[in-house]
Amino acid sequence: MSQEPGPSSPNPPDRRPLTAFAWLWVGAPLAYGLYELVRKATQLFTG
Amino acid sequence: MSPPVAPLGWSRWLVPPAALSVHLSIGQAYAWSVFKPPLESALGLSGTQSALPFQLAIVMLGLSAAFGGTLVERNGPRWAMTVALICFSSGFLISALGAATEQYWLIVLGYGFVGGIGLGIGYISPVSTLIKWFPDRPGMATGIAIMGFGGGALIASPWSAQMLESFGSDHSGIALAFLVHGLSYAVFMTLGVLLVRVPRPAGPGAQGDPGAAAGVQVSARTAVRTPQFWCLWVVLCMNVTAGIGILEKAAPMITDFFADTSTPVSVTAAAGFVALLSAANMAGRIGWSSTSDLIGRKNIYRVYLGVGALMYALIALVGDSSKPVFILSALVILSFYGGGFATIPAYLKDLFGTYQVGAIHGRLLTAWSTAGVLGPLIVNWIADRQEEAGRHGSSLYTASMVIMIGLLVVGFVANELVRPVHARHHHVPAPKEAADAAADAETGSPTGSATDVAGARPQQPESA
Structure with a gap:
């Protein structure tokens, strides 16, 4: 685990890049799953 | 291991992806069926045997x-x-060994026993933390995580199928697929382990969540002795039974329903219907659970159970005369099924507080196990009896629909019986815990479970 500034640190680091990375980490596979789902679901109307 | 406390400036929006990395992984369980046919042909198993893990x-x-x-x-x-x-x-790794050596018992032990423990602990792991980070929107927060459990199958199903296609469906191909699954999920879940943090206890002058400090706090041990817990148990069990009743038999159900009409449903279209139900299940988890933050938990369960019963009645009344009505009603029921799962932690938090909400949620999930047996049993048993009686088409399922309506009404009544927990059940922190919490609030470095005691107020997150 990386060192984190203590509670008394005056300027906490910007967490936005980490937040974006974390959401991308879980969002990318979820988007793949949803894409496959939509492909299958359209079979209800075309199959 | 001490709970990891968030440093100053930690964004609460880092906690949902941490939770999702776990739930998206363990949601793979619902995609187990992908492995069934290859296992059956590679190891000479029956359908019942391949379902064991x-x-x-x-x-x-x-x-x-x-x-x-x-x-x-x-x-x-x-x-x-x-x-x-x-x-x-x-x-997965034990299962890989089992497949490689053609020892099926190792797959049952690995995926079923060892992996199953991972499912249970993983499912409840982020619930309490999310509720503490999002005291203003607990329904939305737990909805995001529990939506991930539904999403896990959407990812794993095509991914595992592609892997088996590449590696082959013989025992060594299955072993390699299990190995890749085990390693990939370990890497994917690591993000959750690294990112998850509990809110810091508020120091003097800091803004906290007043509800967490002053509201009801009930221990898990006490909660299971309250009528409120058992009312919610019935609510969850009935709601899940009604959803599983459709989910488990969705493809044959839509095919049978419209078999005698001029526009029968093909096998491919039925697979599309199943996929659409999965989408409704997932959307309901985040959508309805977030709505519960606005209209209240009791009201949203009135919708799940009351409107759910009406939807079943609509299917039973309209029968095979309208395909859109059947599809739309089934989608609404499945969205309520997902919503019921995702909203229950927030309902528990409202009734029992945040003190041991994760543990209480864990105990309540026995309702899910019961419903998992009850729902398919009712629908399959009745459909078989109706078939024996010479019925066909939509009439195969009419009796099941009526039973589901009855179950939802029972759930509705149980929800109406839910009242605030009596003060005699409220948890009073032990003097040592309270002292620890007070000391932690001073130093900002909690020890043990001090952040969980009723006296410790979680920090108001920096970013909303």
Whole structure:
């Protein structure tokens, strides 16, 4: 685990890049799953 | 292991992806069916035998969530996510060994027993933490995580199928697929372990969540002795039974329903219907659970159970005369099924507080295990009897629909009986815990479970 500034640190680091990375980490596979789902679901109307 | 406390400036929006990394992984359980046909042909198994690892995994999910909940509360979310990671990934690795050596019992032990413990601990691991980070929107927060459990199958199903296609469906191909699954999920879940943090206890002058400090706080041990817990148990069990009744038999149901009409449903279209139901299930988890933050938990369950019963009545009344009505009603029922799962932690938090909400949630999940047996049993048994009686088409399912309406009405009544928990059940922190919490509030470095005691006020997150 990386060192984190203590509670008394005056300027906490910007967490936005980490937040974006974390959401991308879980969002990318979820988007793949949803894409496959939509492909299958359209079979209800075309199959 | 001490619960990892968030440093100053930690964004609460880092916690949902941490939770999602676990739930998207363990949601793979619902995609087990991808492995069934290859296992049956490679190891000469029957359909019942190839379902064993999944069934044992679901039983272990219920048991480990029920009995491990208190440990999760005591040791914190990072400990729980680590246990989930180790168990879930090792389950796959043991299964890989089993497939490679053609020892099926190792797959049952690995995926079912060891992996199943990972499912249960992983499922409840982020619930309490999310509720503490999002005291203003607990329904939305737990909805995001529990939506991930539904999403996990959407990812794993095509991914596992492609992998088996590449590696081959013989025992060594299956072993390699299990190995890749185990390693990939270990890496994917690591993000959750690294990112998860519990809110810092508020120091003097800091803004906290007043509800967490001053509101009701009931221990898990006491909660199971209250009528409120058992009312919610019935609510969840009835709601899940009604949803599983459709979900488990969706493809044959839509095919049978319209078999005698001028526009029968093909096998391909039925697969599309199943996929659409999965989408409704997922959307309901986040959509309805977030709505519960606005209209209240009791009201949203009135909708799930009341409107759900009406939807079943609509299907029974309209029969095979309208395909859109059947499809739309089934989608609404499945969205309520997902919503019911996702909203229950926030309902528990409203009634019992945040003190041991994860552990209480774990115990309540036994309702899910019960419904998992009850729902398919009712629909399949009745459909078989109707078929024996010479019925066909939509009339095969009419009796099941009526029973589902009855179950939903029972759930509706149980929800109406839910009242605030009596003050005699409220948890009073032990003097030592209270002292620890007070000391932690001073130093900002909590020890043990001090952040969980009723006296410790979680920090108001920096970013909303």
